[in-house]
Amino acid sequence: MPKSSGETQVPSDGLQQVVAAIESFDYATANAQLGKVVALLPVQELVGGVVVPLLRLVGDRLHNGTLTAVQEHMTTAIVRNRLGGLLCLHARSSLPSQILFATLSGELHEFGILASAVLAVGGGFEALYMGPNLPPSEILAVAGWTSPEAVVLGIKTSKPSPETIKDLRLVASRLPKRTELWLGGDEVKKTLLAVRGVGGIVGARVFALETFEELDVHLARLKHAIGNRHPQRSNRLPP
Numbered sequence: 001m002p003k004s005s006g007e008t009q010v011p012s013d014g015l016q017q018v019v020a021a022i023e024s025f026d027y028a029t030a031n032a033q034l035g036k037v038v039a040l041l042p043v044q045e046l047v048g049g050v051v052v053p054l055l056r057l058v059g060d061r062l063h064n065g066t067l068t069a070v071q072e073h074m075t076t077a078i079v080r081n082r083l084g085g086l087l088c089l090h091a092r093s094s095l096p097s098q099i100l101f102a103t104l105s106g107e108l109h110e111f112g113i114l115a116s117a118v119l120a121v122g123g124g125f126e127a128l129y130m131g132p133n134l135p136p137s138e139i140l141a142v143a144g145w146t147s148p149e150a151v152v153l154g155i156k157t158s159k160p161s162p163e164t165i166k167d168l169r170l171v172a173s174r175l176p177k178r179t180e181l182w183l184g185g186d187e188v189k190k191t192l193l194a195v196r197g198v199g200g201i202v203g204a205r206v207f208a209l210e211t212f213e214e215l216d217v218h219l220a221r222l223k224h225a226i227g228n229r230h231p232q233r234s235n236r237l238p239p
């Protein structure tokens, strides 16, 4: 899939209709068309085939001047509301299956964590979706109250600031013992190296996920581990 090239492909009719409505500043039609797509597609296809290409296309077209900032904001508002609606669809499990999603202070890009939360819910997990731009103390407080299986932090920037590195180290060192830390974003493997550098106190339970496919692998691993901890009740987590 192209990253940000100016030649972004529009992959389906449904998506074309959303784009056409955005081009005409028609919020209601764009919202309704995206609603149809959301209702029809499995979550993996929705995220990989619609959400990511739509946001990249709008970003590219903002960049080349063929869409305005208002149209970009309209798109992100609609996508956010539609994806947010899917988070309510989880069935509560009697097994521990909570995953917390957030971004740290200064990181406003939230669609990586929002799409990940939707994928986690589709996989039978309960998403504690905290949203973007949170200080580490707040994330640690919620993690302390809920002891989730994992905390997922989205990091969009390829060059995290010293402040972000410091915040990451703090979160990694203070999470509840059993909670894993998953860092998500296209260049997080580099970020993880920086966090593990001089003075880093990060243990083996920190993982860097650069794609939604890697997220799926870790969701499956976690589900397996939960099933092993609770063998009699593991059939209560959806397959």
Ligand code: B12
Pocket (backbone or CB within 6 Å): 003, 004, 051, 052, 055, 056, 057, 058, 059, 060, 063, 076, 106, 107, 108, 109, 110, 111, 112, 113, 115, 116, 152, 153, 154, 155, 156, 157, 158, 159, 183, 184, 185, 186, 187, 209, 210, 211, 212, 214, 215
């Ligand atoms: C929407 C958007 C915004 C919105 C965000 C609104 C919101 N509620 O999230 C707003 C307007 C706030 C914004 C602001 C900025 N943005 Co912006 N933004 C975008 C845009 C158009 C879409 C990004 C997006 O959400 N995509 C959907 C996600 C799901 O896809 P993705 O980001 O490609 O992620 C893939 C992987 O990285 C990975 N992934 C990402 N996150 C996660 C998380 C997890 C857990 C996992 C498993 C995987 C994963 O999976 C995805 C699929 O492969 C892109 C354009 C583009 N071409 O990408 C620019 C873009 C990301 N922004 C960019 C920039 C530079 C900025 C600003 C600095 C602009 C400015 N000068 O103010 C600010 C920074 C704000 C901040 N402090 O964070 C650059 C980033 C360059 C870089 N890598 O450092 C981009 C690429 C635009 C560009 N071509 O220059 N932005």
